[in-house]
Amino acid sequence: MKKFFSLFYTNLFLNNRLFMALGFCVMLFLLKFFFAWLADIPAIAFGVLILFFFADIFILYRKKNGVHAQRLCPKRLSNGDENPISIEVKNNYAFALGIKVVDEVPHQFQLRDKTFLLSLKPNQTKSIHYQLRPTKRGEYDFGFIRVFVSSPIGLLARRYNFDAQTILPSFPSFMNLGQYELMAVSQHLQAFGIKKIRKIGQSSEFDQIRNYVGGDDIRTINWKATARKSELMVNNYTDERSQNIYCVIDKSRVMRMPFEGLSLLDYAINASVALSKVAMLKQDKAGLITISEKLGTVLPAEKKASQLGSILQILYKEKTRYLESNLEALYLAVRSVIKQRSLVVFFTNFESLSALQRQMPYLKRISRYHLLVVVFFENTELKSLSSNHAEDVEGIYHQTIAEKFIYEKKLMVKELNRQGILSILTPPQALTINVINKYLALKAQQKI
Template sequence: MKFFTSIFFSNRFFYAGFFVAFIFVMGFFMQPILYVAKILLFAYIIVTILDFFLIYLPKKSVFITRNYPERFSNGDDNKMQLLVENKYQFPLYIRVIDEFPVQLQLRKLQFKNHFKSSQKKQYDFTVKPTERGAYKFGIINVFISFFGFVERRIKQTEKLEIACYPSYLQLKQFQLYSTAQQQNQFGMKKIRKIGTNTEFENIKNYTIGDEYRLINWKATAKANRLMVNQFQEEKSQPVYSVIDLGRIMRMPFDGLKLLDYSINSSLVVANISIQKNEKAGLITFNKNIQDHIVADRKNHQMQLILEKLYNVETNYLESDFGKLYAYIKRKLTQRSLLFIYTNFETIDGLERQLSYLKLIKKSHVVVLIMFKNSELKKLTNQKAQTTTDIFDQTIAEKFNYDKELIINRLHQFGILTIYCEPKELSINLINKYLEIKARGIF
């Protein structure tokens, strides 16, 4: 660890200097006060010199240790820790300022306290990043003083960079939640699965009731008796998170964009589906298909999805659901569960894409995820004071009504939906996934 030091005069030094100067001014009018001023000036100089030598000449220092996480979890409270140790043989007043990344906007956060000789102190705090990407920490500035007249600044030159990933802290939390929810789902009626996939299990002797089309004629000829193929339902099926990267997903709520809420929830459902022996995959799109991770449940699948979503961003283009349908038709040959993260604000916007959604639904189970505008909800619940307030509330209610029309329109064609506030998305998504599994739709 390298240190650079420099000397500063503190505010106390200047306040004391102004006070001594004021006493000298008063001494011109009253002679006895002049003697007091001279004594104060002498003491002022002695204390300043002594303060300088006490903090600068000893070959001791103050040691700072950053106990920061290796990576940040976006949208969550990340625990941070600073360890400060006074190596001097006398007590000091220590003030620590870390140069935090610009994304965190922690401009006033500093740690200060009085330290005894060889005393250690631990400062615990949390930060909540709201953007994915690299967070660059600068140097640590440590200001020490004894009397408070002179401050020695020690600059730690070790810089730090921490990558902020989509919210991985939610994974374990919602994994436990999903297990508890599945154990409580009693009385769910199983329905016939349409278009499910089967895989070969073994060949067995024919018994009355077996379907004739399953007879294996080659095995029958070899065994000189009727043999039939036996199949079982395919247990590992694909679950895809299809994330819209269009301009509509830039809308922010509580510091996070709709895209960030979608990414965090897609990680949760991917993790749970892998735990349920399903295959997890990812598709992102806007004007064109951007990324495609083939559904799988191999060990490093979650890390692969996490790394792919690390730098995903929206743009100002309108998403093309026609290209999405063509790509899914060509690439996803197996019936899959598709969670499509998007947002339609008007019924006209839905109608432009509805034909493609209906085509996708013919081959796959589609769950369309849309977001409630929590700001509109607050606006409609406020008491109108002026004509402008009434006008604003009327427009807000019109938007809410359009959302309800959109949901009803999707239900007419059997497209499943999740319609909730962004902060409640992960819980609602888990409940919908478990409901689909319990009902046997997928």
């Protein structure tokens, strides 16, 4: 009994309508001092209010399970993407309800406004839909669903607490992998931001001998087969396959810089997952290496079905470190792990030309044995600062410094090109598209 009354009091709330009714009764009692003709009207009004008060309690608590609510969400969240969340609410009362739903979202989102108002007819079910965008990998703890129901009287609200506590992991971005899969096989890539690249030369990987068809390149005619068959036969060639594609991710302090809530490391991780997916669709092998002040994870390149899942599991746990990256350890790992010429995409960031020059000897050594692409980032905040109108001397100073840093980034690209190293200087938001663009270009030009 004590537990029942405890639940009764803790889950009973007073609505604004009750306070308005009480205020009306108080006003009537005050007016009675000036207007004798009101007589017993204030007392009668207050008595009716008390009657409705207890009637409201009775009809709200007469049913044990008056409403039911459940949260529908994916098994895991996609980092940096809008993830759909829905709540289903069903009215089991025999009358219409006014309902307020409060969902306890994980504290990482710092949201206090996930409150939804709706009305439900008897035995009606409605769904509430909203989206959450995580900006960090890790676990997100969802709490209770609080449902406040009010009867047509509307003086009180009864709270239902539904234990919908669940912990969802936030993995590197995987929601758009289907789009990138379409990009890998589509002939209309401009719609996705992928450039159309003219393929030069032809592959030397022989596929089969087939009959000549009008329009075939006469240089592919197989004269020996033609003599045997007494009809024109041509050699059919296919694109070379099963090249090694390694994504190397720098986890040092330079990758902690945030843009639109996501760190540079998260942008690099999301791009690596997408590039690995596209590479495996192109029949290439995808591998992974992480590096900071010491060598991190090394995943040899494979194209088996479980490879993408292994990459996701590894990158889910990766965090930035606070020291400089050790490219000597990276070079030793590349030489010992990667046995054949491969495409190595190195995600890092350089804020000054001197920082690049310190690492240049190791980059040159890696590029001697593999096709190296260095990916680093534009500082979009500096770019917007340099384009703003300066209103005073201090503004001119800030604009000049911003332009200096932007120009230095362009010098880094030229320095890498001078050393024969391919590079991509990209805004963080366009990283995935630009990296896939580069991969498809290199694939079309048969550089790997």
